[in-house]
Amino acid sequence: MSTRTTAEPRWLDDREKDVWLALRRLVWGLTPAVDRQLTRDSQLSGPEYSVLATLSECPDGVLRSGTAAQELGWERSRLSHILRRMEAKGLIRRSCSADDARGQDVTLTEAGRAAIVDAAPGHVDFVRRIVFDPLTPEQQAVFGQACHRIAEAIAAAEGEAAGPAGCGDTGQ
Incomplete structure (x- = not known):
C-alpha cells in the first residue's frame, strides 16, 4: 500500500541533503566497522x-526469546537463527519457559559469560574511540538527543511499541 499523495514532495534542501547523506554514511558504515x-x-x-550483552544485563542471565527480540529490535526469525548458531557454539542455552511452556527462555552459559567479559573491554574502547572521543560533551548530548528523536519517529512511523520490555517481563 503506497502512502504517496498527489501533493508536491518536500524535497531536501542542500543542508538537509548533507545531513541525510552524512547519516546514511554513518548508519551504513557503523555496523560493518563494529562487526x-x-x-x-x-x-x-x-x-x-x-545477544550476550543483553543476557548479561539480566540478573540471572535468562530472558524470554520474545523479550530479547523486542529489546534488540529484531524479528523473531532473525533472533532464532542467531540463537541456533550461538547454542551450537555453547554461548547460550534454550529451553521451554518455566513460566509458560509456549515460550522459550534463553540462558547465558558460562562460556557465553566468559565471551562477553572478554570482548567487552575492547568493544567499549572501540565505541569510545569512534563515537565519543571525536565529539565534545555538548556534541554528545545533542547527538544522543537527535538519535532518540529519530528512533522515536521511526517507531511512530512503524506503529511500534514505545520501549523495550526489559529483563523482568515474562510476556512473549
Whole structure:
C-alpha cells in the first residue's frame, strides 16, 4: 500500500541533503566497522555480542526469546537463527519457559559469560574511540538527543511499541 499523495514532495534542501547523506554514511558504515572489530578481537559477530550483552544485563542471565527480540529490535526469525548458531557454539542455552511452556527462555552459559567479559573491554574502547572521543560533551548530548528523536519517529512511523520490555517481563 503506497502512502504517496498527489501533493508536491518536500524535497531536501542542500543542508538537509548533507545531513541525510552524512547519516546514511554513518548508519551504513557503523555496523560493518563494529562487526570487524568484534570478529578481529573476540571472534564474535555484532549480533552475537548484542545477544550476550543483553543476557548479561539480566540478573540471572535468562530472558524470554520474545523479550530479547523486542529489546534488540529484531524479528523473531532473525533472533532464532542467531540463537541456533550461538547454542551450537555453547554461548547460550534454550529451553521451554518455566513460566509458560509456549515460550522459550534463553540462558547465558558460562562460556557465553566468559565471551562477553572478554570482548567487552575492547568493544567499549572501540565505541569510545569512534563515537565519543571525536565529539565534545555538548556534541554528545545533542547527538544522543537527535538519535532518540529519530528512533522515536521511526517507531511512530512503524506503529511500534514505545520501549523495550526489559529483563523482568515474562510476556512473549
